[in-house]
Every structure is written in structure tokens, then in C-alpha cells.
Amino acid sequence: MLDLKRIRENVDGVIKRLNQRGEDFSYLHELVKHDEERREIISALETLKAQRNATSKSIGKLKREGKDIDEVMATLEHDKVTIQQLEKTLTSLENSIEKTLLMTPNIPHENIPIGKDEDDNPLIKTVGDIPKFTFEVKPHWELGPELNILDFDRATKMSASRFTVYKGLGARLERALIQFMMDLHSDTHGYTELILPYIINRKSMVAAGQFPKFEDDAFKLVDDRDLYLNPTAEVPSINMHRDEILTADQLPIRYVAFTTAFRQEAGSAGRDTRGIIRQHQFNKVELIQFTTPEQSYEALDCILASSEQVLKQLKLPYRVVELCSGDIGFAMAKTYDIEVYIPAYKTYREIGSISNAEDYQARRANIKYRPTKDAKPEFVHTLNGSGLAVGRTVVAILENYQQEDGSVKVPEVLIPYMKIDTIK
RNA sequence: GGAGUAGUACUCAAGCGGCUGAAGAGGUGCCCCUGCUAAGGGCAUAGGUCGGGGAACCGGCGCGAGGGUUCAAAUCCCUCCUACUCCGCCA
Numbered sequence: 001m002l003d004l005k006r007i008r009e010n011v012d013g014v015i016k017r018l019n020q021r022g023e024d025f026s027y028l029h030e031l032v033k034h035d036e037e038r039r040e041i042i043s044a045l046e047t048l049k050a051q052r053n054a055t056s057k058s059i060g061k062l063k064r065e066g067k068d069i070d071e072v073m074a075t076l077e078h079d080k081v082t083i084q085q086l087e088k089t090l091t092s093l094e095n096s097i098e099k100t101l102l103m104t105p106n107i108p109h110e111n112i113p114i115g116k117d118e119d120d121n122p123l124i125k126t127v128g129d130i131p132k133f134t135f136e137v138k139p140h141w142e143l144g145p146e147l148n149i150l151d152f153d154r155a156t157k158m159s160a161s162r163f164t165v166y167k168g169l170g171a172r173l174e175r176a177l178i179q180f181m182m183d184l185h186s187d188t189h190g191y192t193e194l195i196l197p198y199i200i201n202r203k204s205m206v207a208a209g210q211f212p213k214f215e216d217d218a219f220k221l222v223d224d225r226d227l228y229l230n231p232t233a234e235v236p237s238i239n240m241h242r243d244e245i246l247t248a249d250q251l252p253i254r255y256v257a258f259t260t261a262f263r264q265e266a267g268s269a270g271r272d273t274r275g276i277i278r279q280h281q282f283n284k285v286e287l288i289q290f291t292t293p294e295q296s297y298e299a300l301d302c303i304l305a306s307s308e309q310v311l312k313q314l315k316l317p318y319r320v321v322e323l324c325s326g327d328i329g330f331a332m333a334k335t336y337d338i339e340v341y342i343p344a345y346k347t348y349r350e351i352g353s354i355s356n357a358e359d360y361q362a363r364r365a366n367i368k369y370r371p372t373k374d375a376k377p378e379f380v381h382t383l384n385g386s387g388l389a390v391g392r393t394v395v396a397i398l399e400n401y402q403q404e405d406g407s408v409k410v411p412e413v414l415i416p417y418m419k420i421d422t423i424k
Numbered sequence: 425g426g427a428g429u430a431g432u433a434c435u436c437a438a439g440c441g442g443c444u445g446a447a448g449a450g451g452u453g454c455c456c457c458u459g460c461u462a463a464g465g466g467c468a469u470a471g472g473u474c475g476g477g478g479a480a481c482c483g484g485c486g487c488g489a490g491g492g493u494u495c496a497a498a499u500c501c502c503u504c505c506u507a508c509u510c511c512g513c514c515a
Contacts, residue, residue, distance in 0.1 A: 046484040056496040060442035076495040
């Protein structure tokens with residue numbers, strides 16, 4: 001959520017920056033008008049309430065003294081109606097302001113590249129060499145069933161499309177990757193492990209910025225408690241500290257969480273229909289940080305480096321792009337995507353996303369910290385990054401490590417977890 | 425799933441329509457006495473948020489959350505959430 005004061009003080013500046021996202025945010029002028037009205041009403045209302053409070057108090061005294069109160073009662077009766085009317089107007093103004101703010105995305109960081117869509121995302125770096133195959137490569141959706149480690153048909157039978165059964169060494173590979181990533185981030189990079197609920201309430205979804213705008217992409221439980229399947233560990237993790245005031249020495253807080261993520265993929269019908277690139281259910285290891293505003297961009301680089309470390313150790317070729325203003329996520333001010341090379345596509349595909357939300361989520365989630373012992377609380381900055389998407393890592397390994405005979409070599413760092421060196 | 429009980433400030437806890445913007449205790453902070461590994465005394469301690477103001481300050485809201493009754497609610501009514509106890513079931 002954006003700071004209403006910031007919008008009020010510089011609407012045109014805010015709109016100009018938001019418009020870099022490629023939409024029109026001039027509706028914020030109306031928001032400012034509503035805000036002005038709102039403050040006028042508050043002033044009037046508070047004067048009336050102060051009066052009423054004082055008078056009501058005096059009634060208590062008069063009554064105890066046995067004096068007549070009819071006259072005072074009459075004026076109060078009149079004020080009561082006025083107060084009720086003003087309150088009604090105020091509530092509807094506040095609701096409309098709130099609604100607008102919740103639907104307005106974060107302001108892109110001032111230094112991010114301006115662009116329309118993913119084609120305008122500048123390349124930051126490329127790491128590792130694209131493997132040269134002396135035979136025709138197979139896509140993972142062929143390798144998987146042939147090795148008897150992925151089963152698409154049976155998954156559809158027991159569930160629906162976009163679900164997959166991992167079997168034998170496939171299941172082992174998934175589990176090994178999770179273990180490897182969690183160990184790396186907790187032991188080497190200093191993150192605290194979390195195991196989180198997979199069923200999330202609406203408030204948490206709103207706080208993280210998923211709702212109300214992206215409700216269609218969540219799986220809603222048929223339940224009168226308004227609960228949803230976890231779409232990414234970012235959501236429960238950010239909500240760890242919702243409505244809390246942290247102390248400066250608690251920061252930065254670093255969490256690593258493995259969760260299974262569930263997504264409707266509502267806008268993606270027909271895309272990536274083969275294989276496990278785009279599933280309704282997938283595993284992901286996520287890195288989360290809560291920092292002071294001063295430290296957040298340093299933390300962003302730090303998370304990026306930690307995520308890259310996963311691919312470096314797996315010896316998978318990847319590149320890093322920075323998202324341009326038109327491609328950046330709703331709640332984020334700046335984002336890097338890590339893309340891994342996928343031989344079947346002969347291109348790089350997103351395997352992780354590392355973002356700084358600055359104080360956008362912190363405002364929605366009301367997460368503050370006290371810079372010094374007696375200072376006023378300020379909003380923290382929140383960051384999140386994949387470390388990494390496990391299913392897509394499986395794809396990258398199967399395809400990049402495939403051999404001519406259809407077997408797949410196990411990356412060296414996974415051998416201790418897999419306890420074998422070849423999937424065949 | 426059935427039957428209860430409870431949610432008040434950092435913590436414990438009193439209050440059950442106006443004198444409570446919240447007694448009391450603990451904790452914490454400052455000060456005094458004393459002087460040696462103890463303790464005694466005094467004072468302070470609602471944070472947060474919103475509105476007004478250059479500021480000191482003033483005001484609104486706040487007793488789990490949201491509604492309602494009333495001139496006035498922590499206190500009465502309704503809905504919800506959470507925790508605990510007992511029974512049943514269960515990994």
C-alpha cells in the first residue's frame with residue numbers, strides 16, 4: 001500500500017512514476033480529493049465529539065446533584081444525529097480510499113529500466129556455458145516418463161491437468177533438491193528455517209499484496225472461513241510479523257521456508273501445457289528478509305547472490321535479468337529474475353524471482369520497527385526471493401544433464417542426497 | 425463433534441452504564457538513602473493511530489474484532505475470532 005500522505009503531497013509525481021508500469025493512474029487525483037473531504041469531515045466530527053464528551057460527562061454530575069438535565073439532553077440529541085450522518089459519510093469515503101489504495105501497485109524504484117514488457121528487461125549477466133549436445137536432446141516430458149520418474153497421465157487420473165506424479169528417483173530428486181537448498185540457505189547463508197501453514201486467511205493474502213487484485217489465481221477452500229491454499233511462501237512468511245513493532249536489533253530477519261505452492265494459473269490457459277514447467281502445485285524454497293529501509297537494497301543483492309549460489313553449485317547455466325517497469329510485480333519496487341537454460345526450449349526460463357517491496361507490504365501488513373529505543377516506529381522493508389523453484393530445477397537438471405542413452409547424470413552436490421550418480 | 429470458561433495496558437489483575445482515558449501489584453526508567461555483593465524510600469510509566477498546529481501542545485479513536493442500544497459502554501445486546509478445561513474421535 002502506498003503512503004496516502006506521499007500521494008497527497010505529490011500526486012503528479014506519484015502518478016508519473018506509476019505510469020511507468022504502462023497503465024494510467026490518473027485516478028489518483030480523485031483519491032486526493034476524497035482524502036481532502038475525509039480530513040474536513042474528521043475535523044468537524046472531532047469537534048462535535050469533543051463537545052459531546054464534555055457535555056455527557058456533565059450530565060453525570062448534574063444527575064448526581066439532582067439537577068434538571070432536559071435542556072442539555074435536547075442539544076445532545078441534535079448533535080447525535082449530525083454525528084451519525086457525518087460518520088456515515090466518513091466511513092464510505094474511507095472505504096473508497098482504502099479500496100483504491102489496495103488496488104494501486106507499488107511505485108517502481110527510480111533507477112529501474114523503463115519498458116513495456118519482458119522484452120525490455122535488460123540482461124544483467126550470464127553465468128555458465130550452454131551445454132553442447134552431440135545428440136538430439138529430449139524435453140523433460142519425454143525423459144521423465146521414459147525413466148519412469150514422472151507420470152503425467154496418472155496424475156491427471158487422480159487429480160486434474162497440470163498435476164504430476166513424481167516417482168522413484170524423480171521423487172528422490174525433488175526431495176534431494178529441497179534438502180540441498182534448505183541446507184545451503186540455513187547453514188551457509190544464515191537464514192532461519194520455517195515450516196508454514198499451507199492454508200492462508202484473506203487478511204494475510206491482502207497484506208502480502210495478492211488480494212484483492214489477484215484473487216482469481218488463488219485456490220479458495222469451500223469453507224465459510226475464507227481460507228486459501230498457499231500461493232507462495234512469501235505470503236505466510238511476510239505475515240509472520242504482521243501487526244508487530246520490531247526492535248532495531250532484531251533486524252534484519254532472514255527466513256528460509258520450503259512450501260508447496262498452489263496456483264490456478266488463471267491467465268495462462270494454453271501456455272506451457274506440457275511437462276512440469278507450469279503446474280497448479282509445485283514446491284519452492286523461498287528466502288524472506290525484513291530489513292531497515294537503509295539496508296534493503298544491500299539485502300536484495302544478498303538474496304540474489306544466495307539464489308544464484310544454488311544454480312552455481314548445481315552447475316546449471318543461467319542468466320539474470322532485471323525486470324523493467326512494465327513487467328515488475330504488483331507489490332514490488334525492483335525485481336531480478338533468474339532464468340535457467342532449458343535445452344528443450346533452447347532458451348532461458350524463469351526459475352526464481354528476487355524482489356524488494358520496500359515498505360509496500362509492510363504498510364499493508366503493518367510491520368514496523370523502532371530505529372532507536374524511544375523513536376517513533378517506522379515501516380520495515382520486506383524482500384523475498386526464490387531459492388529456488390524446485391520443479392523447474394528438476395526440469396533444468398533432467399534436460400541439461402541428460403546423456404545420449406537417455407540417462408541423467410546427478411549433479412555432484414546432489415550425490416550425497418541422492419546416494420547415486422546417475423538416473424537411469 | 426458435544427459441554428463449559430475466559431479474552432482489560434510490557435506482565436498479572438480490579439472494575440460490570442457516568443466520579444475509570446482505566447484501581448492495585450510486578451516489571452522497567454530516573455532520583456534519594458545506604459554502602460558492599462542485599463535491601464529501603466520517592467517519582468514516572470498507553471502504546472499506537474488519525475486530525476489540527478511551525479512547534480510546545482490540543483483533540484478523536486482505543487479494555488480480543490466488528491456491529492447495535494444509550495445523551496453516555498470495558499461495563500447491556502448480537503455476530504465473529506482466539507485461548508483454555510472436560511468428553512468423544514484421530515495422525
